[in-house]
Amino acid sequence: MKTEDLVRTFTEYYEERGHHRIGGSTLLPPPGDPVLFTTSGMHPLTPYLEGRPHPLGRRLVGRQRCLRTTDLEEVGDATHLTVFEMLGTWSLGDYDGPRSLSWGYGLLTEGLGIDPALLHATVHAGDGRTPPDTASVRLWQELGVPVEATEEDNWWSNGPVGPCGPDSEIFLWSGDGPPRSTPTRDERWVEVWNHVTMSHRRLGDGTLVPLPRRNVDTGLGLERLAALLQGEPSVFEADVFEPWVRLLPPLWPLEGHSLRLVCDHLRSAVVVLGDGVRPANTGRGYVLRRLVRRVLTVLWRDDPSRSLGDLPPEPVGHTLARFRQDVPPGEVLRMLLDEERRFRRLLEQGRHVLARPRFRGRLDEEDFRYLHDTHGLPRELVTSLRQE
Ligand code: SER
Helix, strand or coil: CCHHHHHHHHHHHHHCCCCEEECCCCCCCCCCCCCCCCCCCCHHHHHHHCCCCCCCCCEEEEEEEEECCCCHHHCCCCCCCCEEEEEEEEEECCCCHHHHHHHHHHHHHHHCCCCHHHEEEEEECCCCCCCCCHHHHHHHHHHCCCEEEECCCCEEECCCCEEEEEEEEEEEECCCCCCCCCCCCCCCEEEEEEEEEEEEEECCCCCEEEEEEEEEEEEEEHHHHHHHHCCCCCHHHCHHHHHHHHHHHHHCCCCHHHHHHHHHHHHHHHHHHHCCCCCCCCHHHHHHHHHHHHHHHHHHHHCCCCCHHHCCHHHHHHHHHHCCCCCCHHHHHHHHHHHHHHHHHHHHHHHHHHCCHHHCCCCCHHHHHHHHHHHCCCHHHHHHHHCC
């Protein structure tokens, strides 16, 4: 099943159940929002999850692009990406968590043809603040899906403040043999869909207050489930990465983790540029800058003459089209090359400055401050140049 077929099947299934389709937002939250990037499908809906009526009603379905830097170190495994898409459904004070789970089970098994024996669920075990989620346990038992209860893994929040609540996560077995063990004990159980009952709001001082009405927020990792449905061992073999993994290795002989990192970070940088962010030393622009620099660091480890100027337009255009971004691929390529040139100049300058006798020994905080403020050399760059 192609990724776009999965999106269509998902959306139509929920439209048949009274959900209205919402257009996703860009990666950029509105001004005044405390986070740099949208990290979850629910993020643009926060005001509605906190009680404001949504103009399209109380049942919504949609897709949303997200960026997570918290998962950066995990990129390169089978399932984590920096930029990814979430398919989501929302009940704004309408139906409850078990109804959401039973529809989710119906879509996965009947709609997408997944063998029910390959599913496992987790639920909230309860803690000092909230009781165990017995309604979800009952639902999973009725459906014959094994269920495991956890405390912390099954409480979802989008940061230190805002709507939050207990969740039930659905896992799909990705191993070769028959399913074994449980999601917390065996990584071959891959989390594909999270159903959160948004019951509370956490305030700045950490207290939890009940929301005026309970909502359900679900998020399904699109690339992840698509790869599993396509029978592929990782997201990098799925159709969304096809031109990247086909065209990059002949250009730069990379493999394994390095190839995955370069594909993920370049594709993510394309989407971030496509949403209008430009490289900078702070905020969103710095996240973009770090992605490009991490790519170049990997490329130049083996051959410093490699250049993003050699990137063909096809994977860039493919990604821009998938994310419905109306930017010419040539413009994105030009911005990547400009950033590469800046980084090359900075490295040359950095090597030159760090060769001074003053910087040969141990560096203290004042040295790092001086190198940053006077020469624009971030601490992590200084550290890596000194290891060369
Ligand atoms: N907000 C939940 C998540 O991101 C479900 O959408 O996992």
